[in-house]
Amino acid sequence: MADDDARTTACTGSSLLQPVSEITDLPLDQVNFVVCQLCALISAFWFRLFLHPSKTSPFIRHMVATLLGLYFALFCFGWYALHFLLQSGLTYGIMILTGVEHMHNPMMVITQKITSLAFEIHDGMARKEEHLTAGQKILAIRRMPSLLEYFSYNCNFLGILAGPTCSYNDYIAFIEGDPRRHRDQEADRKSNGKPRQSEPSPNVEVVRKVATSFFCLLVFLSVCKVFPVERNIDDDFIANTPFYAQVVYLYLSMLTTRPKYYFVWTLADAINNAAGFGFNGYDGDGSPRWDLISNLRILNIEFATSFKVFLDNWNIQTAHWLKRVCYERCPYHPTAATFILSAMWHGAYPGYYLTFLTGIVITLAARAVRHNVRPHFLHSPTHKLVYDVITWAATQIAICYTVVPFVLLSVGPSIKFYRSWCFSLHFTCILLAVALPVKPRHLRLKDQQKGLQRRLEVADANCSQKEKST
Incomplete structure (x- = not known):
C-alpha cells in the first residue's frame, strides 16, 4: 500500500491512468509520458493530413501545435507545466527589452531552444553577413518572432515532452509548408535530370521508427534488472570479482541502460516525422531522408570506434x-x-559534472591517439581492421567508465566506482594527452588552409603548363 501511495504522490500530473500504472507496475509519471507520446503520434498524423499548410494558415497551425503541447504538458506534469509558460514568457520579454545586440548573453545556461533562438536572432540582426559561418547564415533569423510563433516553437506538442530540439527556421518553414526553403534545394529537386517529389510521405519511416522504439522498450524492460549499474560499486562484487569480469559487467550494465533512451528519442523522432517535420533532402539513390532532427543513430553508437564518433551519434x-x-x-x-x-544544462547533480569533467580528459586523449597513432594503421586493410577492433573496445569501455557517475548521480558512489578502478582511465588519458600533443584547433585550421592553397597553386601551375604546351 505504501508503494502505491508513493507511486501516486510522485506524479504531479493526471491520475486518470492510475489503474494502468497498477496493472503494469510502472510509475504513473512514466505511464502518462508514454500515453501522451502515443497521443502525440496520432495527433501528428492528423496535423499533417487535416491541417496541412495547403489547407490552413500558419496562425492556425501555430495555435493548435501550442495548445496541444500545453495540454500534454499539463497531463504529464500538472501545475509544474507552468514552468514552460513562465520560462518562455520571461525570456521573450528579455529578448524584446535587451535588444538584438545583447540578447544572447543573459540566456547562456537556460534551455536549448531559447539559447539557440537568441544566438540565431543575434546572428541575423546584429552581426555582419561576412562574419557568419556557412551554418550560421543558414540558421540566422532576420526578423523578430511574434509571441505566437515563439510559444509555438517552444511549446508545440511535437517536442514539448521529449524534444528533439530544432532550429527556429526549420520549424517555421515546416509550419508554413516549405520545409527546405532556407537550405540549398538544388540537390533535392533533381536526380539524374528527373524532378523529385517535393513532399515525400513519411509513413514508411514513421512505421520503422515506431517499431524500433518499441523493440528497444521491450529490450530495456527485459534486461534492465539483470545488470543493475549499482552492482559496479557493491563491496562483495568489487572484492570477489576478477578485474576482467568487472570490465565485462561494466560494459553490459551500461549497454542495457541505453535502450530506454533509444525508445524515447526514436519515438519522439517518429512523432515529428508523422507530422511532416524532419525531411532532410534525398540520399544519392533518391530515397528521402527523415533525419533533420533525429537524435541518435543506434548502430553508429554501438559500433563506434572513437569517443568522437560515439558523441556525434548520441543526443545529436x-x-x-x-x-x-x-x-x-x-x-x-x-x-x-x-x-x-x-x-550545467543537465542539472545540479554532482554526477553530471564528474561525467563531463572526465569526458574532457578522455576527449583530449582520444584526439591525441587519433592524430598520432591512427595514420600508422592505414597502410593496409588488415592493420585498419585491427585498429578498429582495438579502438571499438577502448571506446566502449571509456564511454562506460565516463558515464557511471551520470547514472549514479551522487558524489560518494561515483568516487567509490572510480576508486575501485584506481582512477586508471583518468591517469592513462592524462598521460596520453601530454605525451601525444595535438595542435590547437586554430593552428590545425591554418595548416589545412595552407595545404589547400598549395594544392590550388599546384593545380594552377599544371593548367598553365598544359596551356603553354598546346
Missing part, C-alpha cells in the same frame, strides 16, 4: 546546440567550455 541535436552556441563561439578552450556547459 544537443551536440549541435552545444557546437553552435558554445564550441564555435568560445575563443579559449572550447572543448572544456562545451563539456562544462553540457553539465
